[in-house]
Amino acid sequence: MAELDPRSSGALWGLGSDHAGLALKQRLAGVLVDLGARIEDLGTYEDTSCDYPDFAHAVASGVASGRFARGLLICGTGLGMSYAANRHAGVRAAVCTHELLARMARAHNDANVLCLGARVVGEELAEAILRAFFEAGFDGDRHLRRVAKIEPGSSGAP
DSSP states (O other): OOOOOTTSTTOEEEEEEOGGGHHHHHHHHHHHHHTTOEEEEOSOOSSSOOOHHHHHHHHHHHHHHTSOSEEEEEESSSHHHHHHHTTSTTOOEEEOSSHHHHHHHHHHHOOOEEEEETTTSOHHHHHHHHHHHHHOOOOOTHHHHHHHTTSTTSTTOO
């Protein structure tokens, strides 16, 4: 089966947040739908304290398996989510705090999970970062061999 371009209508995105990222996740889910993406929200659904790795692993597993074209993870800083998500083979989760980072994460690193910190970026900036990540493509070319070297044991890794 051919991979669906994550920028196209109908691409499925997995969403996850902890309690700190819940409100921002709910807002950005609407942005993704407006952009034409389909979404699957894997939680949390309440603002009570919870453990971010549970949601990071759920989304990252879906990205790694090909179930999701991309992932969006939101916690207080984005850092914890990225640490957990990046434990999954094939997942390249990037914490982005402005639009340039989002574009470069996609263009040079083929990032497939966007991590945001709800306590770090405001709602409008988070929306702009998400749009930049959504719209950017992977440049390929010389970046292909570099991305290949990220995975331990891959043909490009030492």
